[in-house]
């Protein structure tokens with residue numbers, strides 16, 4: 001795979017698979033400070049390495065943080081250029097070392113001179129607690145850490161790149177926005193026109209683009225990055241993953257997730273109060289989670305009042321032995337009340353069978369879901385009526401309430417650190433999605449977070465913990481379990497060896513996934 005360093009007017013074609021994973025913002029300094037040493041050695045044999053270092057230094061600048069009073073006392077503040085973060089921390093003796101990502105953090109030398117930086121920030125997709133905190137910290141961090149003064153707001157998502165004014169932002173203008181839910185920039189679905197977006201980035205001289213959004217947004221960021229690279233522009237693209245569904249692959253957890261789970265407790269508490277105050281009372285709570293049931297699973301585990309949790313990853317059925325109705329009947333007999341939590345994406349196939357409707361899509365192409373909570377309420381009522389069982393069911397749908405709130409304290413800290421990591425990476429000239437991987441911040445190539453989705457593994461311990469806490473049926477046959485195990489096995493196959501742009505060796509060199517191809 002050819003790789004051309006064109007930003008500096010130098011063109012270096014490379015076909016080494018590791019380097020093809022190298023710094024996405026293809027900076028010359030990347031060779032010295034970021035590229036695996038093998039590549040550096042091959043590009044610059046010993047005799048001319050000193051000259052090459054001098055040459056590269058010419059194109060980069062000392063990090064202004066080294067003179068910053070707040071950081072001057074910090075020992076080892078700068079991240080070593082070769083530090084990596086492993087994707088998997090639990091490995092077997094003799095197993096492959098697997099994928100490693102470049103560790104996030106400030107570099108000793110940066111690619112941009114602060115006065116040359118023209119940054120913009122955009123938020124896309126649905127809301128999530130913490131968006132305003134990330135925006136605030138991007139503006140304050142750029143300004144206070146790197147003395148950047150040209151920072152612009154892109155309004156209402158991707159389409160704002162080409163259809164609205166770019167509004168200047170300052171630390172003063174964003175001072176207290178973290179106390180509010182939503183996004184002060186506005187957000188939207190749809191409207192991603194890569195060419196128009198990059199035309200505007202180019203025409204307006206933007207050289208750092210901060211893109212906050214979910215899986216769709218990160219796919220869009222990757223398209224923008226590829227077009228920027230194709231045009232040879234000196235622009236760094238930093239993706240900051242956002243989704244309360246926690247469905248973004250590779251990262252430990254998305255910001256706002258904890259806040260959403262905490263808020264969901266209030267709905268579950270209300271459902272429990274209603275259910276336990278009635279004869280044969282059922283409280284049914286629907287929570288967000290299109291394809292991934294993390295919010296439902298964690299809210300259930302946190303609450304301990306939930307008797308049954310239904311998620312998209314674990315198909316369920318209503319009638320017959322081991323079905324939901326049988327369990328409801330038993331639970332009401334035992335306890336006189338029960339609480340059910342259902343993720344919005346659960347049971348969609350069952351609803352589609354009983355109410356056939358044509359698929360509808362939102363502006364981004366996401367399938368609009370049928371209301372599983374309402375459907376389930378009617379089904380449970382009908383069943384109890386057929387059995388002549390007195391019962392009361394209360395359906396609570398707190399959908400938007402759990403995502404339209406400001407972030408809690410721990411999410412605020414997480415958002416702040418993510419924003420800082422994004423700034424350090426962009427200042428160093430990388431393009432990436434930033435995220436926490438096994439407790440460490442890392443720069444992850446876009447394609448790694450967009451090619452798969454994070455889902456609850458029903459063959460994992462966490463789901464087993466949930467089942468043992470609710471005592472609900474697993475709804476799984478032997479065949480389902482084997483199928484799930486096989487899917488896991490395929491998903492966890494070791495990385496494909498060299499020749500595909502990636503490179504894995506036992507013990508020695510790990511696959512270094514630093515940025516983009």
Ligand SMILES: Nc1ncnc2c1ncn2[C@@H]1O[C@H](COP(=O)(O)OP(=O)(O)OP(=O)(O)O)[C@@H](O)[C@H]1O
Pocket residue numbers: 124125126127157158159188189190191192213214215216217218219220221223242243244245363364366
């Ligand atoms: N495959 C894609 N390529 C380019 N752009 C995309 C792609 N998928 C989505 N987008 C763009 O990304 C933006 C957000 O996408 P989407 O509405 O799916 O939300 P999201 O980022 O996935 O967030 P969430 O699902 O958490 O609300 C939209 O403007 C959409 O046009």
Ligand SMILES: O=P(O)(O)OC[C@H]1O[C@](O)(CO)[C@@H](O)[C@@H]1O
Pocket residue numbers: 125126127214243244245288289290344362403
């Ligand atoms: O109604 P909207 O804004 O399209 O968002 C709904 C979707 O957004 C999400 O919250 C993801 O951000 C999903 O859980 C949900 O299906």
Ligand SMILES: [Mg+2]
Pocket residue numbers: 125214215216
């Ligand atoms: Mg999405």
